[in-house]
Amino acid sequence: xxxxxxxxxxFAVKPLVPLHWGSLDFSFTNSALFMCGAVAATSALVILGxxxxxxxPGRWQSLAEMSYEFIANMIDxxxxxxxxxxxxxxxxxxxxxxxxxxxxxxxxxxxxxxSHIIVTFAxxxxxxxxxxxxxxWHHGFHxxxxxxxxxxxxxxxxxxVPIELLSYLIRPFTLSIRLFANMLAGHTMLAIFxxxxxxxxxxxxxxxxxxxxxxxxxxLVAVLQAYVFxxxxxxxxxxxxxxx
Amino acid sequence: MxxxxxxESLKELGERLDRARRAQHPVRSPQAAxxxxxxxxxxxxxxxxxxxxxxxxFVGWAVDKGLGTRPWGMIIFFVLGIAAGMWNVYRAVTGLGxxxxxxxxxxxxxxxxxxxxxxx
Numbered sequence: 322x323x324x325x326x327x328x329x330x331x332f333a334v335k336p337l338v339p340l341h342w343g344s345l346d347f348s349f350t351n352s353a354l355f356m357c358g359a360v361a362a363t364s365a366l367v368i369l370g371x372x373x374x375x376x377x378p379g380r381w382q383s384l385a386e387m388s389y390e391f392i393a394n395m396i397d398x399x400x401x402x403x404x405x406x407x408x409x410x411x412x413x414x415x416x417x418x419x420x421x422x423x424x425x426x427x428x429x430x431x432x433x434x435x436s437h438i439i440v441t442f443a444x445x446x447x448x449x450x451x452x453x454x455x456x457x458w459h460h461g462f463h464x465x466x467x468x469x470x471x472x473x474x475x476x477x478x479x480x481x482v483p484i485e486l487l488s489y490l491i492r493p494f495t496l497s498i499r500l501f502a503n504m505l506a507g508h509t510m511l512a513i514f515x516x517x518x519x520x521x522x523x524x525x526x527x528x529x530x531x532x533x534x535x536x537x538x539x540x541l542v543a544v545l546q547a548y549v550f551x552x553x554x555x556x557x558x559x560x561x562x563x564x565x
Numbered sequence: 566m567x568x569x570x571x572x573e574s575l576k577e578l579g580e581r582l583d584r585a586r587r588a589q590h591p592v593r594s595p596q597a598a599x600x601x602x603x604x605x606x607x608x609x610x611x612x613x614x615x616x617x618x619x620x621x622x623f624v625g626w627a628v629d630k631g632l633g634t635r636p637w638g639m640i641i642f643f644v645l646g647i648a649a650g651m652w653n654v655y656r657a658v659t660g661l662g663x664x665x666x667x668x669x670x671x672x673x674x675x676x677x678x679x680x681x682x683x684x685x
Contacts, residue, residue, distance in 0.1 A: 377575050387583075394587065480648075487621055487642070487649040494616040502612065545605075 326520075328512035332436055332505070351432045352440070359421035359434075363414070392416055392551065399555040404562050408555070415444070416551035423504060423543030427536070435546075436504035438497060445497035448554050456561030467564055496553055503546050507539045609657055614650040621646015 336348035370385020378386055392413045396405045419435060426433025434440050456464045468485040469478065514535060517528035625642030629635040 376573070378579075390583065483645050484649045484652060487617065487624065487645055488653055490624065491613075491616050491620045491649065491653070494620055495612055498612050498616055499608065503608065 326513065326516040328509045328516065331432070331508060331512060334437070352434045352437065355422065355425055355432050355434050356418075356440075358425055359418050362421045362425075363417040366417070388417065389413070395552060396555055399552065400559045400562060405555075405558075408558055412551055412555055412558075415448075415554060416547055419444075419500065419550050420544065420547035423547055424540075426504065426508065427540060427543060433504055433508055435500055436508055438501045441497035441501040442493065444550075445493040448496070448557065449493040452554075452557045452561045455558065456564075459562055460564060464561075464564070467560065492557065496550065500546050500550055503542055507535070507542055511535055511539065606658075610654050613653045613657060617650025617653060618643070618646045621649065 334350045334352050336346075336350050337354060338349035340347040340349060366381070366388070367385055370381045373379065373382060375382060393409060396409055396412060399405070400408065422433065422435040425431050426436065456467070468482050468489065470481055470485065473481055511532060514528045514532045518525040518532065521528060621642045621644075622639065624646070625639035628638035628642065632638065
């Protein structure tokens, strides 16, 4: 008996509320729905968490305070000073958005918007352009020294500066591909093993065990990738502000 | 006042606990290390290499299209892309720093180095 396996079906973007304007498609999709969910969950966590302001925090307040401190410390370590504080709202929102996007994706039948390259790339390119503007704004023309490695013979600079420039241009791509590829691969793997559970009959216990283990791995990856996305953003900001 | 004191000390205790936990964070638990780290490193290296070559090729193609220098832009930037990718991989693996240019003072190598070494 042949069971059809469609491990990639879970990534299909489906319009929920069709909305067309001329030739443009503004439909409200399942992707958009889950993004709204991530924003709502983040807002709910922070607003409800800071509602009561107990001396001894309850569960929600603890969670909100922990996530605040986590990002605040990360920024302090990586950007530092009052300059870093300015970017806290941005990095915190970014982290929570990606984190909830990843975690919501772990719920069966949910849609993982971070598994779409266009979503992660849109975030990465905004960060890249923003960081470049911030760097130029802080240092003006001097910002270009970022591409000149120190202590290198002048003749080699001719070769190294283009390479450094390329390394810089690559950033939005590595940033977005890392998150997207991790989520895509993880969810595809889960779906493939889940299909084996059915097609293998009694022996399906084996892929089922693997799947359970994979779910825990994926939960770890979901949090880790959100963290990596946020920490890389703050490292890029550090480069732009301090020029190393 | 007397009511507030236990609350105050509890909060202090919580803060101390948090600080201790954070201090422990870089030392990752043994079960989290191992295969997962190798997987993360593999991801990092392959993405770094592929993206560099792809972006180099794209820049070359764009230069050619703009200046009509076909095929020289493509050839030069493709090779530069490979070089940049190799360099980024070398930096990532040796922990020289992920950044463009490596003028990093050793003092802050900790935060970034931690990421470079075992996470992706």
